[in-house]
Amino acid sequence: MTKFLDITQTIGRTPVVRLNRLAPPGVELFVKLESFNPLGSVKDRLALGVIADAERRGVLKPGQTVVEATSGNTGIGLAMVCAQRGYPFVAVMAENFSVERRKLMRFLGARVVLTPASERGSGMLAKAVELAAAHGWFLPRQFENEANAEIHARTTAREILDAFAGEPLDFWVTGFGTGGTLKGVARVLREHRPETRVIVAEPDNSPLLGSGIGQARRADGSPDGAHPAFRPHLMQGWSPDFISRLAEDAVAERLIDRVVPVAGADALACARDLARQEGILAGISGGATLAAAREVARTAPPGSRLLCMLPDTGERYLSTPLFADVPADMTGEEIEISRSTPGYRFDAPAAPAASAAPIVLPAPKPEAAAFVDAALRDPEQPVVMFALEWCEFCWSVRRMFAHFEIPYRSIDLDSVAYQADDWGGAVRTALNVRTGMRTIPQIFVAGELVGGSTDLFAAWKEGRVQDRLAAAGVAFRHAQQVDPFGFLPGWLQSRA
Numbered sequence: 001m002t003k004f005l006d007i008t009q010t011i012g013r014t015p016v017v018r019l020n021r022l023a024p025p026g027v028e029l030f031v032k033l034e035s036f037n038p039l040g041s042v043k044d045r046l047a048l049g050v051i052a053d054a055e056r057r058g059v060l061k062p063g064q065t066v067v068e069a070t071s072g073n074t075g076i077g078l079a080m081v082c083a084q085r086g087y088p089f090v091a092v093m094a095e096n097f098s099v100e101r102r103k104l105m106r107f108l109g110a111r112v113v114l115t116p117a118s119e120r121g122s123g124m125l126a127k128a129v130e131l132a133a134a135h136g137w138f139l140p141r142q143f144e145n146e147a148n149a150e151i152h153a154r155t156t157a158r159e160i161l162d163a164f165a166g167e168p169l170d171f172w173v174t175g176f177g178t179g180g181t182l183k184g185v186a187r188v189l190r191e192h193r194p195e196t197r198v199i200v201a202e203p204d205n206s207p208l209l210g211s212g213i214g215q216a217r218r219a220d221g222s223p224d225g226a227h228p229a230f231r232p233h234l235m236q237g238w239s240p241d242f243i244s245r246l247a248e249d250a251v252a253e254r255l256i257d258r259v260v261p262v263a264g265a266d267a268l269a270c271a272r273d274l275a276r277q278e279g280i281l282a283g284i285s286g287g288a289t290l291a292a293a294r295e296v297a298r299t300a301p302p303g304s305r306l307l308c309m310l311p312d313t314g315e316r317y318l319s320t321p322l323f324a325d326v327p328a329d330m331t332g333e334e335i336e337i338s339r340s341t342p343g344y345r346f347d348a349p350a351a352p353a354a355s356a357a358p359i360v361l362p363a364p365k366p367e368a369a370a371f372v373d374a375a376l377r378d379p380e381q382p383v384v385m386f387a388l389e390w391c392e393f394c395w396s397v398r399r400m401f402a403h404f405e406i407p408y409r410s411i412d413l414d415s416v417a418y419q420a421d422d423w424g425g426a427v428r429t430a431l432n433v434r435t436g437m438r439t440i441p442q443i444f445v446a447g448e449l450v451g452g453s454t455d456l457f458a459a460w461k462e463g464r465v466q467d468r469l470a471a472a473g474v475a476f477r478h479a480q481q482v483d484p485f486g487f488l489p490g491w492l493q494s495r496a
Helices: 043-057 073-085 099-107 117-135 146-163 180-192 245-252 264-278 284-299 332-339 366-377 392-403 420-435 453-462 464-471
Strands: 016-018 028-033 066-069 089-094 111-115 171-174 197-203 258-262 305-310 383-387 409-412 442-445 448-451
Touching (some): 016 146, 066 073, 073 099, 180 197, 197 284, 258 284, 392 453, 442 453, 442 464
Parallel strands (some): 028 305, 171 305
Antiparallel strands (some): 016 028, 383 442
């Protein structure tokens, strides 16, 4: 058995595994499991690369604090490397990223500074820059740092070449966040396996690369504001609200053969399929990358071989929509199993409520007002929710409706179908004018406004929603001792 001098020596050499049930007929589909890195993600490589490079160049002094903006995985990797090498670490992270990520970083000794969700990736990056300048801390600048791409060229790419030595590799599929994996691996493939097509996946409702619009930059290469095509999306770690310098380099060097848009629902479905049909635990970004790979595989020539990157483990997403339908308490079927023998016990915890943030929108359009009116008058769909795909409050309502088996229509104003000419924004404005509310979601029963998520939960506890459903002829499952506020995710409950 191999012995290692410290934990960082175990980074890399992650396995390539063939999928046996999820690949379309006639092709071979492989995945590279970056969750096998010691802290569970591909960003362990980045963390080691940028810290080791800074040490070699003498720009990181012994005992100096490291600070970085992160959606979580880079921060976890840096917390590990900094803990091992004796550097204090401060992560700057938007509050809407999964709670388990910030807990892992703190468990590793890091401090986590949260920024408002409304400020997105640009806000947490600006805060990290501000902290570094004010306190003399070292900022790795993962989005521009060439050491990020270089470690992938030296490790990830070489592992792929070794895995497919003497064998064909027709497609390599990846997402992008910092752009380090994309640039580092794609450069090596272009040199040593030029026949391999590089496929990049991104959220369909936030097509930064697909838009063809460049990223405004400051003199140091950092982004100058949010990209105009950005929209909030489900894929944590993918596509911040700007195009990183490293990803832009990959575009400029023509390292990308195709960009594939991926819907959030498809990302969730593929992550669940990986777990339930292949026994592989991956996160939403891994599900999204697999969705892109399967899309490519459907039209690939017979006998094609594809490799898909799975950046991290599903355990990073326990408080996200990926696990929204996975109950903590026993289901009816599980209760029956428990009752099939003499002894059993179970609990049903409750949780407090939270509130949503207001959004200011421009003036309404008549055609949008007519659309809202028609949606609320539809007798076939009396329960209507105006929602956002990425919104945690909306996902809380979806969970409640699923639990009580309430049929409903969800009008997702940020989805691709509503993006042309900002139709979603026009509908939202008309909705706000009609109701006097500026928050999302807004839920209606038979054309009558119930309110937002917490309004719905409060009305349910009082029995008013049940009465409206019955009057409208909507069937639903009656369940006792269920506090609807418990459907809120953990990070919202913590702010209640």
